[in-house]
Amino acid sequence: MREKNERQFAQERKFAHASENFVATHDAAENFAASNVSSEKFAAENLSRFAVVICAHDEENVIGNLLENLQAQNYPAEKFHVFVLADHCSDGTVAKAKRFGRVTVWERTGGERSGKGAVLNWGMDRILKKQREFDCVLFFDADNQIRPDFLLHMNEAFAQGAEIVTGRRLTENPFDSVISQWYTLYWAVVNSLYNSPRENLGLSAMLSGTGFAFRMELLRDSGWKTYSLSEDIEFTFLENLKGHRIAYLGAATFYDEQPVRLSVMWTQLRRWCTGDFQIAFRYFGDWMKAFLKNPSWRLWDIFMGVGMTVFFGLTAVSYLAHGGLLIWQGQFPLLAASTLLSYTATIAVGFVAAANSGWPVKKLLPGILTFPVFYSLFSYISLQSLFFPQKKWVRIEHKSSRMHF
Structure with a gap:
């Protein structure tokens, strides 16, 4: 069956x-x-x-x-x-x-x-x-x-x-x-x-x-x-x-x-990041009151989900600062090792997610091997959105891609 x-x-x-x-x-x-x-x-x-x-x-x-x-x-x-x-x-x-x-x-x-x-x-x-x-x-x-x-x-x-x-x-x-x-x-x-x-x-x-x-x-x-x-x-x-x-x-x-284009992806991710910052700043006080009144893992977790955008931006700053420090100290092997470790870990996440979702891993291999680039760009877009938030919704055009069920 x-x-x-x-x-x-x-x-x-x-x-x-x-x-x-x-x-x-x-x-x-x-x-x-x-x-x-x-x-x-x-x-x-x-x-x-x-x-x-x-x-x-x-x-x-x-x-x-x-x-x-x-x-x-x-x-x-x-x-x-x-x-x-x-x-x-x-x-x-x-x-x-x-x-x-x-x-x-x-x-x-x-x-x-x-x-x-x-x-x-x-x-x-x-x-x-x-x-x-x-x-x-x-x-x-x-x-x-x-x-x-x-x-x-x-x-x-x-x-x-x-x-x-x-x-x-x-x-x-x-x-x-x-x-x-x-x-x-x-x-x-x-x-x-x-x-x-x-x-x-x-x-x-x-x-x-x-x-x-x-x-x-x-x-x-x-x-x-x-x-x-x-x-x-x-x-x-x-x-x-x-x-x-x-x-x-x-x-x-x-x-x-x-x-399918980098420019469209950049615009969309800027909107996502800007929106998350708006939510975190607008409702932090309300969240704090609710959490102090009735603390729960659910409330903590939901704020961490929104706060992830902030962490993405901090990741970009941290990586640049840490990388600059290692270069200044001449610690090139350590910089290479830490970069390779984070790159490999992100590839592994992409591989596991694709496999768990039933996607053909071989066909997605270009995306899996470059998946760390996506998250790196995401972190820098988050940082950009913090200081230069997107002011308006930008439309994303769609084409017809009929599926058969």
Whole structure:
């Protein structure tokens, strides 16, 4: 039975745009076995009603794929509705979204286009007025693609008492460039070495901007309001301060297009780092009060997750200072040894994360061998963002990369 599932999984997971076959192993095969369910299994249960929210700015090339995936969900059609928040769109995004049934398009044309956070603040005010119609809110980016069982798995998690759930993020275009390979490895680290262990320990996972859902009742009193460039991390942080941890659901798989150029990667990482600094500075006092009142490993860990950006910047300063000191002292062998050790350790992390996530290690070898470069750049971008924060959200263009399920 397991061999049959693996063969079926291999046939489904083809990247049409790259003519590359990604045959997942290990936990990916297990996730497919767990996902082989049907809506009949839940017929007698109380199914959650989902408001599916998609933010879009000029996403005509990709939004159709996600909407088709949602139409093909193994979940009762009357139990979810899609809301597309079209932000200052000048292409055919609105027209394409309106072609699909069970889709409501809200167009935002007033004011300045200032990023996803502002769009969500605007759109969630409308969504929250429909609290009697929905139980949960589910977020996607327009370039995402999802498996037919995504909503079923999310419903299972909420039926078991979860309050906030994030799925497993995989890369749509893992082999397009070394940059996309770095992102593939980065998300593999987040999935298998960050979120999954925390789920097993009862700590909180970290949201990553898309592919997550929460009970609408959580916002009944406070509403949705974020201020930083990293609205996902900010929401994670604020909900943990309220005592609501994020559950990680590896079986709920979704796919996300990643940058392929260094310039785009640099811009995106600057936004992430700037947002993390904004959160750390704005909410440190609130976190301290909550931690002193009710100290817990979960609260400590969630702040360390946000504070990692600060540590990245300090790592860059420390390495330059330490390297300069060793050069001044003529300790070239020690400098070479310490550099080689850290480089090798990072390569090992990339290798383990790729293997645990079922990615073909040989195809990702260029990215694995240069993975330390990614984290080095990340640390310097963090330092740059501390002194020269990114002021505005910069859009990342997406291309169509249709996947077959």
